Amino acid sequence: MDLRQLKYFLKVVEFSSFRAAAESLNISQPALGAQVRKLEEELEVQLLTRHSRGAEATDAGRRLEEHARALLERSELALRDVRRFSGTPGGIVKIGVTPSIGRALAPELLEFCADRHPDIEVNLTQGFSHELDRALLSSRLDMSFSTSEINDEKYESLPLLLQKTYLVGTPDALSGLETPLPLHALQDLPLAMDARDEQRTHFLQDLAVRQGVRLRNVRSPIHSMSIRRETVLSGSCSTIVPYALFAQEISQGLFRALEIDEPSLHKVLNLNTRTVETMMPAENVIRQLVVELVDKHIAQGDYGWTIP
Structure with missing residues (x-):
């Protein structure tokens, strides 16, 4: 055996x-x-x-x-x-990224790693926090971006940024609305939500119920980011997401983003890893590189990210 x-x-x-x-x-x-x-x-x-x-x-x-x-x-x-006693960091580092990090940070992370650390191969897997947490804890990932915090004898969480939540839609669909947007302003809006983003969807629905707000027009759940993007682009629906997920479309004027005036919807995004003592050298290098890139974007005021 x-x-x-x-x-x-x-x-x-x-x-x-x-x-x-x-x-x-x-x-x-x-x-x-x-x-x-x-x-x-x-x-x-x-x-x-x-x-x-x-x-x-x-x-x-x-x-x-x-x-x-x-x-x-x-x-x-x-x-x-x-x-850990080897010389030059090298090998494969498997990272789980959320959809917004996949669009905003992953390409830059791959480029920086290839330039600075050619002996390290970064493998990326995209998913939502609950999916990535399971993959990390079952050793299918070496580290993951997640809104969940894990701190025990094997794993630790490094708070990276505070990620605000926005209503995103076409300029026509959001005409007449201003930021910051109160939660009750969402109750009659057609909303397209991703069925896989369980934590955000359930939290939003529970929060609305607690505040006496009824989200009357949530469309059938969508299981694809590209389909959701096209649905929002058609102007028939808006969606509730982190700014970074559609930052490119917002900068192009295709979408407009309104910050939702509800602090409990804003989430700290962590980098969950094995404890520093048990990390391989390559993992520690990537961890430091992620922090460097995130801090740069926070300093530049990108994506609505702030210090957690």
């Missing part, structure tokens, strides 16, 4: 599918199946139940899953601990 076999096994359990697991691992499905069968033969127990819809862990498989995750975590920790 080796760590690669355990990693393969856990991917099948995660996806409940040999096909999806093989695609995620970038190996062939027969090769993946052979490694899992070899693991089962060595342990002399069936770990997975195969069926037409995929695969599920048996009782023995679920028990192995617990041990396998612990073993791989310890292995990763040992690797990181030893690599």
